[in-house]
Amino acid sequence: MSEFQNVSIGVVGLGKLGSVIARGLRNRYPAVQGLVRRANKTDVDTTTDANAFLRGARIVILAVKPAQAKETLSAWGDQLTSSHLLISVCAGLTTQQLEEFTQGRCPVVRAVTNTPCLVGEGMTGLVAGVGAGETEMRLAREVFSALGRALVIPESKADAMTGIAGCGPAFVFQILEGLMDAGIRNGLAAREALEMAAQTLIGASQMVLQTGQHPSELRNQVTTPGGATIEGVVAMEKGRVRATLIEAVTVSVKRAKELGGLAPKKPLRPRKATAARKRSASTPARRSALSSSRARRRPKKGL
Numbered sequence: 676m677s678e679f680q681n682v683s684i685g686v687v688g689l690g691k692l693g694s695v696i697a698r699g700l701r702n703r704y705p706a707v708q709g710l711v712r713r714a715n716k717t718d719v720d721t722t723t724d725a726n727a728f729l730r731g732a733r734i735v736i737l738a739v740k741p742a743q744a745k746e747t748l749s750a751w752g753d754q755l756t757s758s759h760l761l762i763s764v765c766a767g768l769t770t771q772q773l774e775e776f777t778q779g780r781c782p783v784v785r786a787v788t789n790t791p792c793l794v795g796e797g798m799t800g801l802v803a804g805v806g807a808g809e810t811e812m813r814l815a816r817e818v819f820s821a822l823g824r825a826l827v828i829p830e831s832k833a834d835a836m837t838g839i840a841g842c843g844p845a846f847v848f849q850i851l852e853g854l855m856d857a858g859i860r861n862g863l864a865a866r867e868a869l870e871m872a873a874q875t876l877i878g879a880s881q882m883v884l885q886t887g888q889h890p891s892e893l894r895n896q897v898t899t900p901g902g903a904t905i906e907g908v909v910a911m912e913k914g915r916v917r918a919t920l921i922e923a924v925t926v927s928v929k930r931a932k933e934l935g936g937l938a939p940k941k942p943l944r945p946r947k948a949t950a951a952r953k954r955s956a957s958t959p960a961r962r963s964a965l966s967s968s969r970a971r972r973r974p975k976k977g978l
């Protein structure tokens with residue numbers, strides 16, 4: 676039996692991730708309550724009374740938007756005490772920022788997690804704040820293990836993990852959509868193609884986790900010389916699938932850093948053309964100069 680079996684858990688903010696965490700934890704920890712700003716219909720036990728919420732919770736899981744964290748924590752003042760353990764799932768917020776926002780009133784842990792927590796298949800990295808000792812980390816690990824896999828990581832790896840695990844489900848859903856369309860193109864019904872693709876993804880992932888073998892070794896086992904699979908593998912290489920995934924994770928990591936205020940904030944979207952720039956680009960001579968300067972910047976084919 677776990678030493679933390681009856682620990683009381685409060686989740687602040689029942690948005691997309693907060694609801695997933697609260698629902699995922701309910702089976703293991705019956706005393707899960709959500710703090711919400713407005714009472715709304717939900718199957719999770721909720722309150723709008725922050726005082727009562729904080730009196731009742733030993734673990735406080737902060738699941739508000741990163742920009743809402745400071746205001747939320749500052750408003751609680753000394754209702755947050757050393758008997759609480761604050762676990763933040765806010766992307767990009769460092770343990771140091773959390774300690775500043777809470778003025779060192781309680782130990783803090785930064786959790787990098789994801790929505791598959793809903794089905795007990797979450798992936799969570801836990802970063803200890805300076806006040807979080809062995810007991811707090813054991814407690815945090817036990818709670819997030821109820822939602823999937825949990826491991827302790829240094830803060831230096833948190834943004835990279837956000838790119839892989841936090842944003843990763845979106846990338847996987849996009850890949851699954853592509854596989855589903857491929858099935859439809861080849862005569863399968865959407866539902867059956869999706870089921871085949873999703874189970875294949877689960878099966879292949881479990882092989883990696885359970886055998887510990889490198890993906891390339893496992894891929895070689897299903898790639899017979901001159902066979903069907905190698906044709907598809909070549910097509911994937913031509914489509915730069917690996918390079919695209921590396922790029923997708925890298926820009927997400929960069930954005931996570933920006934959201935946490937660790938990197939200079941530059942919008943990732945292309946700048947809107949101002950009226951002046953539109954005017955200066957509208958003459959034929961200017962358009963031709965712009966298109967030749969873009970051509971110079973374009974990488975040469977085959978390099």
Ligand SMILES: NC(=O)c1ccc[n+]([C@@H]2O[C@H](COP(=O)([O-])OP(=O)(O)OC[C@H]3O[C@@H](n4cnc5c(N)ncnc54)[C@H](OP(=O)(O)O)[C@@H]3O)[C@@H](O)[C@H]2O)c1
Nearest residue numbers: 688689690691692710711712738739740741747765766841
């Ligand atoms: N979604 C993901 O897959 C994912 C993955 C990894 C990490 N995260 C992190 O998880 C956090 C939540 O993300 P989300 O996508 O779930 O956002 P969300 O859907 O916007 O949820 C945030 C919720 O917090 C509520 N809230 C804000 N301040 C509050 C307060 N003082 N008291 C009670 N409730 C409050 C908001 O209520 P209002 O609507 O009234 O503002 C909203 O319901 C973010 O920090 C994000 O970086 C999300």
